[in-house]
Amino acid sequence: MDAALRETLKQMPKAELHMHIEGSLEPELIFALAERNQVKLNYASVEELRRAYAFTDLQSFLDIYYAGASVLLKEQDFYDMTWAYLQHAREDNVKHAEIFFDPQTHTDRGVPFGTAINGIHRALKDARAEWGMSSAIIMCFLRHLSEEAALETLEQSMPYRDKIIGVGLDSSERGHPPEKFARVFARCKELGLRLVAHAGEEGPPEYIRTALDLLKVERIDHGVRCLEDPALTQRLARDKVPLTVCPLSNIKLRVFDKVGDHNLVKLLDAGLTVTVNSDDPAYFGGYVNENFVQMFDALPLDKNHAYRLARNSFAASFLDAQAKQKFLDEVDAFFEQ
Ligand code: HPA
Numbered sequence: 001m002d003a004a005l006r007e008t009l010k011q012m013p014k015a016e017l018h019m020h021i022e023g024s025l026e027p028e029l030i031f032a033l034a035e036r037n038q039v040k041l042n043y044a045s046v047e048e049l050r051r052a053y054a055f056t057d058l059q060s061f062l063d064i065y066y067a068g069a070s071v072l073l074k075e076q077d078f079y080d081m082t083w084a085y086l087q088h089a090r091e092d093n094v095k096h097a098e099i100f101f102d103p104q105t106h107t108d109r110g111v112p113f114g115t116a117i118n119g120i121h122r123a124l125k126d127a128r129a130e131w132g133m134s135s136a137i138i139m140c141f142l143r144h145l146s147e148e149a150a151l152e153t154l155e156q157s158m159p160y161r162d163k164i165i166g167v168g169l170d171s172s173e174r175g176h177p178p179e180k181f182a183r184v185f186a187r188c189k190e191l192g193l194r195l196v197a198h199a200g201e202e203g204p205p206e207y208i209r210t211a212l213d214l215l216k217v218e219r220i221d222h223g224v225r226c227l228e229d230p231a232l233t234q235r236l237a238r239d240k241v242p243l244t245v246c247p248l249s250n251i252k253l254r255v256f257d258k259v260g261d262h263n264l265v266k267l268l269d270a271g272l273t274v275t276v277n278s279d280d281p282a283y284f285g286g287y288v289n290e291n292f293v294q295m296f297d298a299l300p301l302d303k304n305h306a307y308r309l310a311r312n313s314f315a316a317s318f319l320d321a322q323a324k325q326k327f328l329d330e331v332d333a334f335f336e337q
């Protein structure tokens with residue numbers, strides 16, 4: 001890729017719609033928080049922890065990701081984690097971030113719901129005040145747990161309803177199909193929450209269809225396996241259902257063998273509303289710009305694709321119509337230069 005395109009990718013205004021804030025905990029911060037909170041880790045050093053980041057599939061990652069999150073105890077820990085992510089996002093010219101958090105990962109360890117969300121929210125508020133960065137919080141239910149546990153979590157979230165724009169579904173996909181959470185998603189819809197779900201990452205295309213039909217989600221997180229089902233692909237294109245794709249995550253979790261094998265270009269060629277995101281940047285080798293750079297280096301992607309991806313990121317966001325248009329105009333102005 002030439003230097004001009006590299007600069008365009010970095011400088012273009014973009015939104016990030018698929019990142020788990022617990023997945024932004026860098027090993028250095030994990031160790032610093034472990035020391036601050038007197039939490040014992042099963043790794044002797046930052047280097048040893050980093051060496052463990054050799055994943056074979058989603059579950060092998062999740063085991064380490066949940067262990068990493070065990071150092072988060074105090075509101076300030078959640079603040080520090082979020083603030084560190086926001087600085088990376090700002091560097092990459094992320095103008096709007098929709099951030100996932102996993103309340104059950106914390107409440108199941110005895111950390112109150114409010115401790116987690118208040119720390120995350122305070123960092124987002126400070127970034128808005130200091131840099132004008134726009135953001136929102138999406139709370140995810142852990143799909144390896146029961147629907148009753150998800151309903152309980154929804155109940156716990158009610159005092160913080162104004163801080164939450166929507167709900168998602170993450171963790172171990174295979175064996176935990178969307179329909180397991182049909183009741184809780186119906187309740188969330190009644191409450192006016194926006195709906196997303198991870199589907200078609202490791203799980204079959206059928207999970208994408210049931211996430212749409214039974215959970216009524218508005219975006220699919222990952223969704224890369226949709227291409228195995230042409231009728232589904234056509235439907236996603238026709239209905240402009242956004243896919244929040246996370247290329248480096250897909251490589252690290254062996255959904256594709258190497259960067260050059262990723263199906264990003266095929267997804268775009270199928271007319272899908274694709275966005276590029278970092279998923280768990282501390283674990284998968286880079287923040288959102290690194291995802292763009294590695295894809296554009298390995299695949300036949302050009303400035304027109306960059307424009308489309310930048311536009312899609314805002315078009316697929318949960319911003320209100322006015323804010324969305326303002327950012328879309330910024331993207332247009334940037335690419336007209
Ligand atoms: O990529 C992911 N997939 C499912 N669950 C997750 N939780 C954090 N990252 C992921």
Ligand SMILES: [Zn+2]
Nearest residue numbers: 020170221279
């Ligand atoms: Zn994810």
